[in-house]
Amino acid sequence: MARYNHAFTIAFSAVSSDAKGEDLDPGALKAALQARIAELDREDTWIEAVGPPFDSYLEPEEPS
Structure with missing residues (x-):
């Protein structure tokens, strides 16, 4: 049976004291x-x- 690997993006935020976030x-x-x-x-x-995946590929079949 074919299996697919999907890549997703998730956004999050973090608060810091540096304007460029270099202290995170x-x-x-x-x-x-x-x-x-x-x-x-x-x-x-x-x-x-x-949302939807930004990339997907067919997983290689595992040897039996």
Whole structure:
């Protein structure tokens, strides 16, 4: 059976003290993304927020 891999984009925002966001570290980005995920769960707006995939490809078949 054919299987497809789909790539999606999800937007989120993070607040920082630097105009270019150069003070955002991985922990701050992770916290902002987790907050966005929680919001999408609460509001059940995953489909609207993510939209269609921007790229898809056929997954190679696994050898039997």
